[in-house]
Amino acid sequence: MRAPLPAGSTLDAVARAAEVSSATVSRFFNTPKMLSPRTTQRVREAVERLGYVPNLLAGGLASSRTRLVTAVIPEISRSLFASTIQALTDTLAAKGYSVMLGLTGAHEEHAEREILSIIGRRPEGIILTGPTLPPEARRRLKGSDITIIETWDLPAEPIDLVVGFSHEAVGRAIAAHALATGRRRAFVASATGVRALARRYGFAKAMMERGAPEPTVATFESPTTYRHGRAAVAAHLEGGGKPDIIVCSSDWSAHGALDELRRRGIRVPEEIAVIGFGDLDFASDLEPSLTTVTIDGNVIGQKAADFLLRRTQGQRIDNPVVDIGFKLMRRGSG
Amino acid sequence: MRAPLPAGSTLDAVARAAEVSSATVSRFFNTPKMLSPRTTQRVREAVERLGYVPNLLAGGLASSRTRLVTAVIPEISRSLFASTIQALTDTLAAKGYSVMLGLTGAHEEHAEREILSIIGRRPEGIILTGPTLPPEARRRLKGSDITIIETWDLPAEPIDLVVGFSHEAVGRAIAAHALATGRRRAFVASATGVRALARRYGFAKAMMERGAPEPTVATFESPTTYRHGRAAVAAHLEGGGKPDIIVCSSDWSAHGALDELRRRGIRVPEEIAVIGFGDLDFASDLEPSLTTVTIDGNVIGQKAADFLLRRTQGQRIDNPVVDIGFKLMRRGSG
DNA sequence: GTTGCCAATGTAAGCGCTTGCATCTAGACT
DNA sequence: AGTCTAGATGCAAGCGCTTACATTGGCAAC
Structure with a gap:
């Protein structure tokens, strides 16, 4: 001993x-x-x-009540999911729960081990927010009896509970907005990953269905940064691109795009519109203020916490998939 | 049962x-x-x-080996500490440890409860990175036998182990730089909190000792944002301020300051220099690129993990306080 | 053929709690 | 006075592991 x-x-x-x-x-x-x-x-x-x-x-x-909940995110820095985690933590802390962090990183092999170490602590719930897990890991979770909540997306085959929104719908909404404001030649500076892909697809499809040309796409390792935005725009324009709208996969890259356009003396939105994603704190303070897509990360966190608490109290959950939607915030940039 | x-x-x-x-x-x-x-x-x-x-x-x-480590931070969003947590997690995960998050928030009463719930899980170590804890909570930690690592600062009376740097020294370094580049009339857009206070103090003292006038200070709830930077600069200038250097307590607010100055047609750094803090990813991409203070958050995380691992292996630690220093990155903005 | 030793296993006593069940003590009622 | 009830407490059996110590078997050395 x-x-x-x-x-x-x-x-x-x-x-x-x-x-x-x-x-x-x-x-x-x-x-x-x-x-x-x-x-x-x-x-x-x-x-x-x-x-x-x-x-x-x-x-x-x-x-067998650990009062533990684990949130799995790809990485902590510059994360859109911060507000979700914060809300989750705040809500659960009030009930005596602790939140563990599982950072899966980019490597899939790590994700597998990480999941095991998470299950090993017997949390009462696991919140999945960034990553798409490898199938083996998903199977492990499914078989584990632990409440699993997938967030920030609407997976086709949910493991258990879901709080999210449709990325394809976001893409379509952006397209509708673009067309409604007379834009047709889109340049998309996108992140890698299945969600950005869904937005891209929703956008491109909707544009093309209404007769616009197929958007040009550049992709960057997620998460996209200020630098990505600048670089993407610079490269596209130098390459002879003549977009009338630039769709970015984050407000950071949109910010970079904005600055790059200004540097080149291109007026926003007169000549080119810019749209971001995320509605981060600075979005409305930029000049011009940034048109972007708002997702209420707090609500996601709260609803997830809610789900969890209801599960632990043995209540059944009638509606296991919640679509919290999104809003396109029309501002100065387009 | x-x-x-x-x-x-x-x-x-x-x-x-x-x-x-x-x-x-x-x-x-x-x-x-x-x-x-x-x-x-x-x-x-x-x-x-x-x-x-x-x-x-x-x-x-x-x-009695939980392989658990708790990181205590004030809030997850927009945190300077992200890189530290990430490095800590990565390093420890490789050794089979999990990292729990303790979010203390702004409320001191919460911090107390939070600490209890953390100790209750019997982590092998606790990493303190943002917050200054209320005395009662500190006492609890001190009496707990758990390895405690304070980071991002050099506390006068450490609880246990420390990995950080001197905020006062940062202030002095900025002052030295300012004076060396011929700036004397400083406006400081600072955050609240004891660390920003120390930087402010170090800066002001060093400036005044070399004959510069006392800097004007505006403080904002931490963490300071893009908006704070813009607002602070706008207010100061409208109020008749004639600074030749603006010292910001984060790169975010420095960014805002930069944009506000550009909006007013003030040239940086010719008329006014701008200095940030943190050297975030976008700092070198701004136009002009941002002069700022780099702290290597990764190193903090790694050293902290190192300390922990050594403790758990029963090695004694000869040098419980590590000063990792900082670097002033001179760039285009001053 | 003994003896000794060591590597490989098994045995069982906890680790610090929770909780079903038994016990006890006061009233409340008849 | 005697019976009941219910609220307050105690008893003790786990929860699923780790690990000191005991046991076993095989093999090298004598």
């Missing part, structure tokens, strides 16, 4: 100090109304005196 | 399937070289057949 876990005394120590049984101390934390005021007081004092902090591992093991 | 934990079979089930004892299966996962090739093979098959995933809760409880 090893040294006891660091950080503190045990339930039993508290029980002895308060001269009650350990079950009573456990109830003090979990079902306080079961205790008489006198006992409550005694236990409270002992807990404070010893600086006792319950061991959630032991508790989780005994009760 | 309750239903067993979701997600799978137990060590015992695997042991039965492989016709070995549960200890052997445990060794299969933890000390594989102790097993004979034949046994290894048998166990491997049973594990695969049953899709068994070890329960890390039970393992952690039994071994």
